[in-house]
Amino acid sequence: MIEVIKDKNEWRTLLSKVEHTDFYHTYDYHQLSKKEGELPILLKYTDGSTTIALPFLIRNIDNSDYKDITSVYGYSGLLSINIDDNFKIKNFHKSLNAFFNKNKIIAVFSRLHPFIEARETALEGLGKIVSLGKVVYIDLSKTLVDQRATYNRRLKTYLNKARKLCTVIEGHTDEHIQTFIQLYIKNMKRIGADESYLFNSEYFYKLLSSKDYESKLMLCKHNETQEIIAGAIFTKKGNIVQYHLSGINEDYFSLQPIKLIIDEMSIYSTKKGYQYLNLGGGKGSKEDSLYRFKSKFSKNYKVFKIWKYIVDRNAYKTLTENHLNTELEDHELDIGYFPAYRAPIKSISYMASLSELLIFSFN
Structure with missing residues (x-):
C-alpha cells in the first residue's frame, strides 16, 4: 500500500x-x-x-x-x-x-x-x-493599506528613506544572478554559516529556472552609484510566496535595503492575488534578532x-x-x-x- x-x-x-x-x-x-x-x-x-x-x-x-x-x-x-x-x-x-x-x-x-x-x-x-x-507571514489577502497599518513605525521610516535613495528591480540577466551569488556567499561567510549553506553557482541557476514553481530574483539598486546593494530570491507556488535566500552589501547596512525588497515583494504578491508571504522565523526557531527583524512587517505568525x-x-x-x-x-x-x-x-x-x-x- x-x-x-x-x-x-x-x-x-x-x-x-x-x-x-x-x-x-x-x-x-x-x-x-x-x-x-x-x-x-x-x-x-x-x-x-x-x-x-x-x-x-x-x-x-x-x-x-x-x-x-x-x-x-x-x-x-x-x-x-x-x-x-x-x-x-x-x-x-x-x-x-x-x-x-x-x-x-x-x-x-x-x-x-x-x-x-x-x-x-x-x-x-x-x-x-x-x-x-x-514563523512570520504577511497576510496578502488584506489591502496594502491594512498591511502597512501593522508595520513597525521604525520600519516605515527605513522604507521611506530607502525608497528615496534606491530602486528595486527584478533580476533577469546573468550579471544580475552572479552579483546576487556574490552578495549571498559573502553574507554567509561573514556570519559564519555552515558550509551546507554555501551553494555552488549551479544551485542558484537551477533554483531560478525550475518549471516546478515560479521564482523571482529581486535586487535593490542604489540610485546614485547604480550599484546592486542587496538581493533576495522568492519562490511562488499555489497561494504561497516564500522568502528563500538573501544577501546584502555590508557597506549599505544602514539603508536596510532588504526591508525595501520585502516591501516591494509584498506589493507585487498582493496584486497577483497570493495569500501568504512567508518571511520565516528566527535562527534555530528562536525569537531572536532575525525574528524581530521579520516581525516588524507583521504580527501574523504560524507555529x-x-x-x-x-x-x-x-x-x-x-x-x-x-x-x-x-x-x-x-x-x-x-x-x-x-x-x-x-x-x-x-x-x-x-x-x-x-x-x-x-x-x-x-x-
Missing part, C-alpha cells in the same frame, strides 16, 4: 492532484537539496479515494546497514487528497511501519508545513510532533512544527552509543539533536554529563 515514487513525471502528476502544495514539495527542489548519498523519494499511500504523500530524502547511515529519512530544508510534511474523519489511521501507520522496517529505516525526521492544512493527526502515534517556534519518529529504538540506541562513545539509558537518547547518532561531535561539550549537552539544531 506504500508506493515509492522517484520518477519526475510521476512526482509532478501526484502533486498536481493535491489542492495545496509549496515549492518545498517539488521534485526539482528535492533534486537541488539532496546531498551526496541522499535519494529523493515521494511516498504514496492509497486507501480507497484517499491518498497521502510524504516527500523525503532517504540516506544511508555510516558504518551500518541501516538507513534513515529526513526532509528538505524548509517546510515539507504530509500532503493529502480526500482525507476525512473516516480515514483509517491505524492502517496507514501499519503500512508505513512495514515500509520502514522492510527498508531498514530506523528514524524519520520531517519539518512540517505551517501553512498547509494536511491533517497532522494522521501522524499522531508515530513518534513525536514538536512545536519549535513561530512551526517538526515530526520525529524512532522506528527501531534498539538500533537507534546502539548507533547513538557508538557515535557518542558512551552508554545511555533510554531517557538519555533525546539529546536535543535528532537523530542523535548524527550529532556533530565537534560541537558537543561534555561538561559533567550528557544532561549538560547543548545542541539546538535538527538534521
